[in-house]
Amino acid sequence: MKYIIIVGGELHNKGAQAMTYTVVDQVKKNHPNKKVVLFSEIYNDRDKLEEKKLNFDIFYFPARAKMDILGFGYISKFGLKEYLKLLIKGTGVSSDKLEKIKNIIKNADAMIDISGYALSSQRGYFASMNYLYNIMIAKKYSIPMNLLPQSFGPFHYTPKEMRKLKPLIKEYLEYPEVIFAREEDGIENLKTVGIENVRKSFDIVLQGDKEYDVSNIFKIPSNSVSLEVTIEKNSIGIIPNQQIMSHGSSTELFEIYNSIIDFIIKKGKRVYLINHSTLDLEICKKIKASFSNEDNVILIEQELNCIEINSVLKKLDFIIASRYHAIVHSYKLGIPALVFGWAVKYKELLKAVNQEQYLFDVRESIEQKKLTSALDHLIMNYNQETVVIEEKLNNLNKHSVFEDIKVRY
Template sequence: MTPPFEPAALLRGSRISNGPSGGETHQGRARTATKACPSLGSKFPTQDNLCRSPRTTAPENRRRERRERQLNASPDSPNTMRDPREALQSAAQKLSLAAAAETRFLRDLFGGRRPHPSTEKLAGQNIVIVGGELFNKGAQAMTFTVVDNLRRRYPDQDLYLLSYADYERPDAEKEQYSFEILPWGTEARLGAFTERADFLSDDENATATIREVMNDCACVVDISGYALSSQWGFNVSFMYLVNLAMASSYSVPVYVLPQSIGPFEYPPLEAGVLNPLMNLYLSYPEVIYSRERRGVDALSSYTTHNVEHELDIVLQNEGYDLENVFTDVPEFETIAVENDAMGVVPNSRVMERVDHDRFYAHYDAAIEAALRDGYTVYVLRHSTEDRRICEQISARFADEPRVCLLKQDLNAIELERVIEQFDFMIGSRYHSIVHAYKNGVPAIAIGWADKYGDLLEEFGQSEFFFDAREPIQRERLVRAVSTLAATNAEESEKIDRLRSDIVEGDVFRRTFPPA
């Protein structure tokens, strides 16, 4: 059986400096050896460790009950909404939002959009962040990164994260952050367009607050990791464009920070609705940064003057000032990883595209190869939804003490501090690979979208990319593990050298106007 977890060293402080662990480089970093798999008793509130607030209002009770139904529903269920009243209300909200968006579109198309805002100097008290959230650790890392950098640049502005899922968190948990969280589901978007639809809302105060925020808004910052694409279907793309239409209706500038975009291979009926919206609103943002060059190509059918290629903001980030992110900086614990360690970060999105038996057999073979080469293997999740997969992978090695499951729901900062200790890793979550490359850790990427291959190509690591949309050759995967087991030091130096060229420019300084 896997031995019990042991507590690791405690790390305290309000600032994370250049490079994890006090700026140590990947080569020659000091590690604390343990005889068993380490553990983390984190004081950071997570989905597994929610701090419940005793003060609840009627809307908050309804939101909590709805969230609990969603969390308790079977992950295979196509519909987690059980209350017929909620289903009817949701349908009315979606129809009303579509009508409001169509009205806005026709007004902008035939009457002309409001004058484009001046961006020579930031004007407005509020900065609104859309596309971010705190459950997925990649999205959380992007949220922390943008909040930190905006706080440094605009210390007097108020920051708002629009996120439906995070708004449903208990008040005590939300209050730990230096930014305010507001809802951004269908009803909130509808409320941003018109107060006449407030009767459809469970929380009229929240939708009224959104309108107040937008009426004194300096800019909207979009940090969607991957949303505008036919791979996610019509609804996700439509909601993305609604964000742009909403900002345009308030004459507020938009900055689309690095994210994956495209392809746009919609079915004819969906394309007939989306293409006019994309033609009109994709030219509105001050800048659209695509993480991949093929995203730049995909956007060229709709706009070119405001499109640039730029790598992920987390990859470029040199460290967090946690006082910019938290109202009261929490204490963080970190995990001490064995010398000669390989990390494994799976992804449920990959499992959707691979036969389940074959999926686990690939990981079996890769882990067995690492064990033969003398490595300890750590299985950990980079998103809440991957918990079950991690448990299944580690359970297949229940009698192997060198395969360790990290059960905790670590936050993005804690995850990075674990990943930076690995000699190399197998990663399927995009930002797990970003965290690895940021710290000079080579990675084998098993990905399900173009963004993985493009990222590895930027770092000269294409031989270690495995596209789950095509059959994965298990023998090649095993060879890749053995190769990195032997050459991870050389690959680490290459990654560090290439990253130093990437981060020379400050994307925030180049992008945002002075306060």
Template structure:
């Protein structure tokens, strides 16, 4: 039996969950005898929560990363109770045959603490020490514009550990500008893992059958709206609330039904505030912790999706749903351009609201034509299989 470790996934963000489930499903389909172990760097699951999944979940809290990386820290930093024992974690890394990372956006100088970049690189360090093959599955890499002490400390680690993996799959061509500073070989263009994957066999994910969504939770042919708290780092929260409520009111005035759907735990408060701002009987709010399967059900019955979450976009496209995107990063632009939907992608930093509202109504009115275009592109994407490389 082979042991395959998965790093970079978590249960906080639905995009991360979706990538995890797609990967587990594909691995169990192709390598049914292998042991699949997910190492969770952002642990939220207790023992009883882990038991419902049909693969092993090992919690490795950031404190554990620091304690394992710098033993002297053990004198002042106690392990987090939710984390698995360090001896057990070391054993999994020591006995792994392959490690696959699905961080999504882990190695970067942009908009994140260097601690998280180091946490993403730490499994590579352990793999390198034991000479275990390591692959970064499709994600955004870079930029590496480190300044001050970060340039002296973090940048050398990035260069060292990004040189080790057998392959780095990048989701956007712009990432190659950054990886070229480190390596030219083994950097492969690829679409998001969720977009490439077939329909998931839930028996590969859960130990028991999953119940369907409650009947009529979201009205048939609603336009789904997916906010993102991260937008409030670029605009004030009130500006973001007004922006979304304006789009929703535009839809309502044109006779559309709308559902505000939470895609990440971080977005709970923002969803509530947008719902209160609109205050209309034709707007539904789904603000509970949905599984990726439940999100898929909601999207599958929708007319179109307005999303500020990257994997909200990916989930919608996977189901051939027309999308209007409010984002800022290259990952949004690249996907929308690849699907010939540039005119429906808007940068939060310089939005023309009247143009965006007009584009939204055009999107809804041309729903069937756009859906066909998306379906044709999906066939092209799924013609290649990322797991051919891994095998």
């Protein structure tokens, strides 16, 4: 059996889950004779429960297991202190699982990294090293390495960290034939550490088929969707993000949500509060508490997988969102979005589909009049914006990144 290994993917939030499901689906469609496996650095009890339903194998793959596979010869790269931790604490993986992982690596025809955002000083030194370990393993075993669209940088490490990391980044990021950066910002950041084999490409999820072949993902396809709520017509979804509360004023943002909902209800629309991550459920509950007696504000407490979220999104007029991959999901279906964001990835995403007028930066004071005007325009013109989004995506997706994945035959 020959394998294609996915690294950097997880199941713990819907963005990571969507990227994982999309890549599993597309790789199985394009390489039906290979077995797809996920090596994940996060593998909790909920993931174990979910794995029972999934039609691909998942292996816990922490940093110390990677160091064990690389071996003593790489001690100068990961450092004596980290190697001593491996000797004292072990790999964190049972011996039988580790043997299975090693066998898969020896029989792998490709490794695909789908980290959304891992190689950056903002994620920290150890996260960056952990990211590089995957490429070290691929190079050691001559496995074709693919870095699918993701964010890179900035690389503002301490001087000591930079002395260690810069040559490693240079050495190992030259191993993949091509690196796909999600933003222009990432391309420029990689140039600062001497990496030139980079191409711009859009988010992985946007490049997958509009509908998943759920048999590629779930053992029993009917288990993929189990909605406990009916989405009515003339409805708008609100998908908050707990992270925006740290980038902007939480008091101001809750006031904005309340004013938005008041405006929407007066326009004769319903509002569905949707959590795209379990971390966001409390925000949804707090918003609903302000409208506890309003039947047209519906809280969806059910934890939805990304396929169920697609089923909800396609029934909405548009969404008001801060979760990046909720917006990506929405655009993939041709559903417009009014966006509260803060990072460059939001700006580049909306620019790509000609939707910049609907982006509001939470780091700045949001002008209520401008926000209401954008919201009103979207309520009146969401069908026209759908046409704009779909036309832009059709142009962007004439060539898919999945056609460029390097696989050994």
